[in-house]
Amino acid sequence: GQNIDQPTEMTATEGAIVQINCTYQTSGFNGLFWYQQHAGEAPTFLSYNVLDGLEEKGRFSSFLSRSKGYSYLLLKELQMKDSASYLCAVRPNSGNTPLVFGKGTRLSVIA
Amino acid sequence: DGGITQSPKYLFRKEGQNVTLSCEQNLNHDAMYWYRQDPGQGLRLIYYSQIVNDFQKGDIAEGYSVSREKKESFPLTVTSAQKNPTAFYLCASNGRNSYEQYFGPGTRLTVT
Numbered sequence: 495g496q497n498i499d500q501p502t503e504m505t506a507t508e509g510a511i512v513q514i515n516c517t518y519q520t521s522g523f524n525g526l527f528w529y530q531q532h533a534g535e536a537p538t539f540l541s542y543n544v545l546d547g548l549e550e551k552g553r554f555s556s557f558l559s560r561s562k563g564y565s566y567l568l569l570k571e572l573q574m575k576d577s578a579s580y581l582c583a584v585r586p587n588s589g590n591t592p593l594v595f596g597k598g599t600r601l602s603v604i605a
Numbered sequence: 606d607g608g609i610t611q612s613p614k615y616l617f618r619k620e621g622q623n624v625t626l627s628c629e630q631n632l633n634h635d636a637m638y639w640y641r642q643d644p645g646q647g648l649r650l651i652y653y654s655q656i657v658n659d660f661q662k663g664d665i666a667e668g669y670s671v672s673r674e675k676k677e678s679f680p681l682t683v684t685s686a687q688k689n690p691t692a693f694y695l696c697a698s699n700g701r702n703s704y705e706q707y708f709g710p711g712t713r714l715t716v717t
Contacts (some may be wrong), residue, residue, distance in 0.1 A: 498647075525704055536695055536708040537648075544704075570680060590636030590655050590699055592663065593706060595647035 495522045498500045498596035500582050505602045506572055514567045514599045516582035528556050528567045529581040531598065537581055541567070569601075577603045607707035608632065611696050616714045618690075626712045628682045628696035635701055636681040641665060642693040642711075651694075654679055683714065690716045 499518045500590060506512040514540040518526070525544040529537035543549055543558035555568040567580055579600045618624045628637065636655045636706040640648040650663030653715045668687025673679055679698075683690045696709040 502645075527706075534693075534713075536711050538708070539705050542708045544703055571608075585704075590701060592638055592653050593648075595640075595649075597645065597647040 496584070496586060496594040496595060498582055498584060500580075500596045500599045502597070503600045503602070505604060506569075507527050508603055508605050510570055511561045511568065511570050512572060512601065514569075514580050514601065516567070516581075516596060517595075518563050518565070518582070518584050520584050520586040520594060522586040522588075523560060524585045526556075526558055526565050527564075527583040527585070527593060528554075531581055533578075537575065540580075543572075565587060572603050574603050574605070577601060598605045609698055609707055611694075611709035611712050614710065614712060616712055618716050619628060619693075619712070620716055620717075621685045623682055623684050624690075624714065624716075626683065626694055626714070628679045628681065628709055629677055630696075630698045630707075630709075631677060632700065632707065633676070634698035634703075634707075635676070636699050637673070638697045638706065639663075639669075639671065639679070639681045640695045640697065642695060644712075648695060651681065665717060683716075692713060 500516045528540040531537040541556035552569045579598040581598045582596040612627045638653040639651040652671040654660035670682045697706045699706045
């Protein structure tokens with residue numbers, strides 16, 4: 495089976511840094527994705543990791559350790575508009591194959 | 606502009622009726638996917654298609670049907686056999702040389 499775990503909810507203060515963790519156990523591994531989803535809207539792509547290490551993109555960074563089945567999404571200089579759900583997803587198989595999603599982490603940014 | 610369109614955004618149906626959700630893309634993507642999202646749940650795969658005239662069941666295909674007669678279109682029919690059809694339905698696609706899945710805006714289906 496496929497299993498992806500991430501915390502259900504987190505709260506952080508505007509201007510701070512927050513780290514959202516994701517652990518996975520899947521039948522295979524061909525990349526890990528982070529998506530942002532505002533309430534009632536479609537997910538939007540944030541990052542992709544296929545090799546170990548840190549990928550930085552502006553205020554957002556994503557880390558992967560394949561040996562530990564672990565990833566995190568780091569959000570810096572939090573803004574109120576970052577309040578959203580963050581979805582961790584893994585592509586177990588190669589090619590144009592489906593992603594397996596975690597249940598998402600709902601982040602609330604407070605003043 | 607290239608993208609994925611889903612229509613309508615909100616859909617209301619009576620129990621016992623079949624309903625078809627539209628998904629169209631002009632990204633020239635080979636693969637298309639249908640996911641369902643319930644409150645507090647992640648996205649769950651209903652069906653996917655990697656090429657025209659071919660599709661595979663996902664984890665929760667029971668009560669749903671699809672067709673892929675054209676590369677651009679991947680409609681999903683929610684049949685009366687689906688026990689809990691009220692949900693947010695998301696269509697996605699990705700190209701052969703792209704790792705990213707692009708999502709449409711979604712259709713929120715309410716069945717009463």
